[in-house]
Amino acid sequence: MTLEVRELDLYYGDAQALDKVSLSAAAGSVVAIVGANGAGKSSLIRAIAGIETPRAGSVRFKGEEITGLPSYRICDRGIGQVAEGRQVFPTLTVRENLEMGALLKRARPRLAATLEEVYALFPRLRERAGQAAGTLSGGEQQMLAIGRCLMGQPELVMLDEPSLGLAPTVVQEVFQIVRQLNERGITIVLVEQNVAASLKLAARAYVLENGRIVMQGTGAELLADDRVRQAYLGL
Amino acid sequence: MPLDFYLNATLSGALTGLVYGLMALGLSVIFGVVRVVNFAHGEMMTAAMYVAILLAAALGLDPLVAMFPIGALMFVAGYLLQRTLINPFIVRPEHTQFMLMVAVAIILVNAQLLIFGPNARNVQVEYALDSYAIGEIIIDKVRVYAALAALAVAAALFAFFRFTLTGKAIRACADNHLGAQVVGLNVKQLYAITFGIGAACVGAAGCMLLLLVDVTPVQGPGYTLLAFIIVIVGGMGSLTGALVAGLVIGVSEALGGLLILPSAKSMATFAILILVLLFRPEGLLGRRA
Ligand SMILES: Nc1ncnc2c1ncn2[C@@H]1O[C@H](COP(=O)(O)OP(=O)(O)OP(=O)(O)O)[C@@H](O)[C@H]1O
Ligand SMILES: [Mg+2]
Numbered sequence: 202m203t204l205e206v207r208e209l210d211l212y213y214g215d216a217q218a219l220d221k222v223s224l225s226a227a228a229g230s231v232v233a234i235v236g237a238n239g240a241g242k243s244s245l246i247r248a249i250a251g252i253e254t255p256r257a258g259s260v261r262f263k264g265e266e267i268t269g270l271p272s273y274r275i276c277d278r279g280i281g282q283v284a285e286g287r288q289v290f291p292t293l294t295v296r297e298n299l300e301m302g303a304l305l306k307r308a309r310p311r312l313a314a315t316l317e318e319v320y321a322l323f324p325r326l327r328e329r330a331g332q333a334a335g336t337l338s339g340g341e342q343q344m345l346a347i348g349r350c351l352m353g354q355p356e357l358v359m360l361d362e363p364s365l366g367l368a369p370t371v372v373q374e375v376f377q378i379v380r381q382l383n384e385r386g387i388t389i390v391l392v393e394q395n396v397a398a399s400l401k402l403a404a405r406a407y408v409l410e411n412g413r414i415v416m417q418g419t420g421a422e423l424l425a426d427d428r429v430r431q432a433y434l435g436l
Numbered sequence: 437m438p439l440d441f442y443l444n445a446t447l448s449g450a451l452t453g454l455v456y457g458l459m460a461l462g463l464s465v466i467f468g469v470v471r472v473v474n475f476a477h478g479e480m481m482t483a484a485m486y487v488a489i490l491l492a493a494a495l496g497l498d499p500l501v502a503m504f505p506i507g508a509l510m511f512v513a514g515y516l517l518q519r520t521l522i523n524p525f526i527v528r529p530e531h532t533q534f535m536l537m538v539a540v541a542i543i544l545v546n547a548q549l550l551i552f553g554p555n556a557r558n559v560q561v562e563y564a565l566d567s568y569a570i571g572e573i574i575i576d577k578v579r580v581y582a583a584l585a586a587l588a589v590a591a592a593l594f595a596f597f598r599f600t601l602t603g604k605a606i607r608a609c610a611d612n613h614l615g616a617q618v619v620g621l622n623v624k625q626l627y628a629i630t631f632g633i634g635a636a637c638v639g640a641a642g643c644m645l646l647l648l649v650d651v652t653p654v655q656g657p658g659y660t661l662l663a664f665i666i667v668i669v670g671g672m673g674s675l676t677g678a679l680v681a682g683l684v685i686g687v688s689e690a691l692g693g694l695l696i697l698p699s700a701k702s703m704a705t706f707a708i709l710i711l712v713l714l715f716r717p718e719g720l721l722g723r724r725a
Contacts, residue, residue, distance in 0.1 A: 252617050276620025288615035290608045301608045302619045304601060349619060 202261075203228045203357055203388045204249070204280075209258035211241075211248050211412075218244040219255070220412040226357070226405070231379075231389040233399040233420060235433055236409035242392045243285045245409070246359045249390075250282050251275040262357070277305045281355025283363055285392075287346040291335030295326055298334050298345055302352030311354065319348040322378075340371035347378060358382060359390040376402070396433040400424045408433075440572035445690040447575055451583035453686015455644045457679035458586040459659065460666035461593065462637030468673040469610040469630040472522055475537035477638055478659025479544035484510055484639035485651045486552055492559045499559055500585055503643035507589075507636040514635025518628040526627070541656060548653035556650035564647075582644035589640050590679055593633070597675070606630050610673070638663075665705060669712045671722020681720055684708065 204226040211219035218241045226232040236242050247253045249260050251272040259268045267275050276282075290298050299319060303312040320327040323344045329337060334345055343363055350358055360379065364372040376398055383389050383402075393399035400406055403420035408429065416423065423429045463477045474480070484506050491497040491506070521540070525533045566577040597603040609616045609626050616623050666685050670677030685705050692704025712719060 250618070252614070271622075272617045273620040273622040282618050284614065284618045288612055288618050290611040290615055292611050293604065293608055297604050297608075300601060301605060301616075301621065304605060305620050353620060 202226065203230075203263060204232075204390070205259075205261040206245075206249065207259045207261075209245070209248060209260065210256045211244055211253055212256050218412050219248060221258070222409070222412070222414055224407050224414065224417070226388050226390055229383070229386050229388055230404040231383050231391060231402050231420075233403035233406040234390065234392045234409055235396050235399070235406060235423070235429070236392075237432075240409040241412040242409055243361050244412075246282065246284075246361050246390070246392065249275075249359065250280060273305070276353060276355075277307055279307065279354070279356035281350040281353050281358045283343075283346045283350050283358065283360040285361040285365075287339075287342045289334040289337075289342050289345050289349070292333055294331050295334055295337070295345060296330040298349050299326070299352050302349035303354075305353050308352060308354045312352070315352050315354060319351055322351070322381075323348050340367050340374070343367060343371070343375060344378075347375075351382075355387065357388040357390065359392075361392045362394055363391075364393060364395055396429075397424065400429075438572075442691070442694070443573055444575075445694045446687050447573060448579055449687040449690025450683050451575070451579040451686070452648060452690070453683040454583040454586040454590075454679070455641055455648070455682070456662065456666060456686050457682020458590055458644070459638050459641035460663040460670065460678040460682055461590060461675060462634040462641065463663045464667045464670070464673065464675060464678040465593075465637065466631055466634035467667065468675075469606055470518070470522075470526070470627045472526065472533050472631075473537065473664075474631075474634065475534060475660060476541035476544055476656075477634075477663050478661070479541045479548075479656035480510070480514075480635055481638045481642040481645070481659055482548060482651060482653065482656045483544055484642035485646050486548060486557075488643045488646050489557055489559055489651065498561055499643040499646045500581060503585065503640045506643055507640045510639030511632040511636040513632075515628045515632035517635070518631035519624075522631065523624060523627070541660065545653055545656050548656075552653060554653065556652045558650045559646050561647060578647040582647050585644050586641065589637065590675075593637065594675065596633075602626075602629065606633075662702075662705070665709045667719075669709060669719060671719025674719065674721040674723070677719055677721030684720070 202225045206222060206224045209219050209222045222245060234242050244253060248255045251270050254269065259266060262278055262280060267278060290301065299316055303309055303315055308315065325341060326345060326348055334342065337345060364375045379389060379391060380402065391399050400420040400423055406418060406420045406423045407414050408416040459481060463474055466472060466474050487506050488499045488502045491502040492499065525536050563577045568575045568577060568580065597607055605621050606626050608621060609623055666681045667678055670681030688704040688708055689701040693701035696703065
């Protein structure tokens with residue numbers, strides 16, 4: 202398993218956000234996490250990334266324990282993130298934003314080459330290279346967030362609602378890119394409010410409710426499940 | 437009074453003001469990134485000035501040369517101060533940060549009193565009494581040197597933030613703290629580097645100022661306040677703003693001293709502060725919130 206999360210507990214003060222969450226992602230697979238607003242999806246991603254410190258449980262990446270490591274060390278192991286709300290650096294230029302993704306030890310020596318690859322994947326970013334990231338459209342910022350993540354040469358990418366607030370054609374594009382990344386061998390953890398599309402892509406999927414995993418299966422199984430269809434697909 | 441009298445004062449005020457600007461730049465960099473107000477800023481500068489006095493006495497080093505080792509020393513001191521003492525306070529309420537920095541300031545003032553005594557000291561350089569004459573205008577050589585040094589250090593700082601990856605990473609932390617964590621920047625380390633840079637700036641500014649003024653242990657709080665005022669007048673977080681505001685305050689001090697009373701020079705400074713707070717609260721070059 203590339204990623205193995207076991208019985209993770211996370212608290213904000215006294216409020217419990219994650220309750221014994223366990224999940225795993227096989228190398229090169231797509232794993233979807235589905236859940237209503239406030240279920241704890243972003244908290245789970247931030248806990249795996251080391252931005253929040255879990256109270257109990259463990260996270261293993263490629264067989265190694267990474268629980269409790271600071272976020273920059275976890276990134277350097279090869280776990281990249283496209284965070285909720287994109288989190289670009291608004292006053293830095295597009296190019297500077299991309300460079301910031303490559304300051305990890307694992308990525309820094311290949312910065313120039315990776316930059317070319319990312320520009321090839323997102324020609325739009327090359328056109329806008331000298332522009333402040335804050336002036337980009339929502340879709341462009343999302344491409345920048347994904348490109349910046351790729352600059353770190355991740356083996357696992359966690360995407361938190363990458364299509365939120367984007368025009369339908371851009372949403373298509375985002376899913377297309379996620380598929381492409383996966384075809385390159387990158388393991389994907391995908392949180393999406395676009396549940397049908399993400400389940401179709403996912404080898405394995407988990408349903409999170411109030412900080413607990415309440416259901417899991419293959420993407421196809423959950424897609425066919427009546428409860429999932431009712432609660433998350435509005436069918 | 438003849439016109440060139442005012443021109444003289446304006447020019448020499450502007451030159452001193454550039455050194456003030458560099459001092460305030462240090463405070464602005466620290467606040468803009470780490471979000472901690474360094475209430476020990478003037479005291480740190482005073483400490484650097486005493487080191488410069490020691491180096492001048494022991495080795496005959498010109499403060500403008502001593503500026504380099506002192507800048508490096510202040511960087512290390514600032515880095516360690518942030519890493520050990522301030523870092524745990526970053527997530528605590530602002531008033532506890534304030535108490536911490538005030539405590540650091542008080543310790544510095546008293547240590548300086550203990551070691552150096554209450555008397556004013558200074559450094560005499562060979563060119564202390566030289567001056568340039570342009571027509572009727574006469575400018576002290578030391579002031580020109582100090583101002584040029586301040587501009588050079590400020591330019592180096594701007595270049596650092598604009599062109600180096602570490603400088604960009606520091607700007608990224610200031611821009612979006614969560615974003616910095618997301619891409620795997622070592623935020624704590626970058627904060628410590630930033631504090632070190634701020635300390636190095638104010639240390640260098642102290643060396644320059646030593647050419648122009650005497651040092652006493654109790655001067656620290658006054659300079660902390662002055663740096664604070666300059667940052668507010670220039671606009672929080674604006675580096676160019678700090679430099680410009682330093683210039684403005686330097687000129688106002690000089691003219692205020694001339695037009696009103698020598699002892700009333702800080703009155704003009706406060707007047708400018710109040711005017712800026714009233715009519716341009718975001719500062720001369722600050723962005724509107
Ligand atoms: N930084 C925080 N401090 C305190 N509570 C938080 C914090 N972040 C999230 N929470 C709380 O934790 C719970 C889970 O939030 P989280 O953002 O992880 O949910 P989510 O599934 O990502 O929701 P959404 O679909 O709205 O993004 C919520 O009750 C939220 O209010
Ligand atoms: Mg969320």
